[in-house]
Amino acid sequence: MRIAIYSNLNAASNRVATSLREKIEQSDTLTIDGLNPEIVISVGGDGTLLSAFHHYQDIIEKVRLVGIHTGHLGFYTDWRDYEVQELIDSLENDDGQSVVYPLLDIKVNYADHSPSDFGLALNESTLKQISGLMVADVFIKEQLFESFRGDGLCISTPSGSTAYNKSVGGAIINPTLSAIQMAEISSINNRVFRTLGSPLIISPDEWIKIIPNTNARTILTCDHQVISTKVISSVEYRISKRKVKFAQYRHTQFWKRVTNSFIGEVDSGD
Template structure:
């Protein structure tokens, strides 16, 4: 088995990476930089997001494992003091995996012959920097609403616990093949009206956003990345054909993960 360790620059993560690398080699694993079967991330969710985008072209044959060294690890199943247990689980690996849906973002830039595609694990957003974002929202090629407000967030089920949750979106179980649209500070009055509630889109539908042409400063994000600003004609969001896979030897149940991340230890009655 070929394993890559993808880590952040935190001193604790560097120490754990060195220790883990030694333990893997002692147990007969190949610790490599290219073409891995498994990518072990050492850090937090940000590190795993970075690893996901680094290996986005190889998702069909890579499984991820997260080792947590930070404050909150929603995607990480192992703690930094469990390295021996992690290595032992890899020695008895039976190729099981848990997969999650991803978001395909297709941007048609003004003047471009073809659309540019991006892939998101958590979410993609669209905002207008210096003014109100004005955009028409289509669902399955039908006009749904004309939006005015700070911005829009389209998230995956796993991403529903990230930025989406902070702006009032619903938390979705990742077994649902769905994406979610949440409005960011929409304007609602006698003149302008929106649904003002999160919208969950089924797997056979898609969302198209057509921002107002005269607006000059759009800020688009894909997870933590900010693509170079260019005039946008339209953006299509749908469930991606690709999925992310996590090694299933020890993958925490989703609702247990949500409880651990946001509620913490409960007091017994």
């Protein structure tokens, strides 16, 4: 089996990555291959795993991701830094098991008619105005839904619903559901301007189109990376036909993962 190791640069992650590499090189069934891997092991935290996803997104259907966390408990990471040998044992006994998560397609059209950009997000995309109030029309499947005024909008995947989306009041969605979500960021609601003020969950046969009503520059992000600060004429979001796969050696059940990340140990009351 061909394996790539994608690590951040801190000392703890480097130690784990070095140990992984040594054990893989000693294995009869595992090899290091950073160009054409079957498994990508992320060593660090959720940010490192997102970076690994984008690094390999051109071949994302051909790989499975595994996360090792070297700090506090990560949402995407099933393994800890002291479990390297246990992970190696699982890799050597791999039978192709995986869990699949939906992704977000992003299509950007620019006001200067430059070529459209296309993006792919594992967590979310946000659209904000660089300064002042963002004013934009929001369409759902080509029908005008609302005229938005506020700081911005966040469109997330189910797995990304626990990230920035949650911090702006969005709902948490189980990633076994094929859906995307739009949450408002500090919308203005008064006698003159009115938005729904609640997160929207969009079905697989629908899409969201946002058309800014000003010529002001905006910040468009994909998984917290800025991908454009140009004047945008429209951004279209839909559920991608592509999927991301995680190797399911010891994949933590989603709601258990939510409990571990946000609530901690729960007293059963017994």
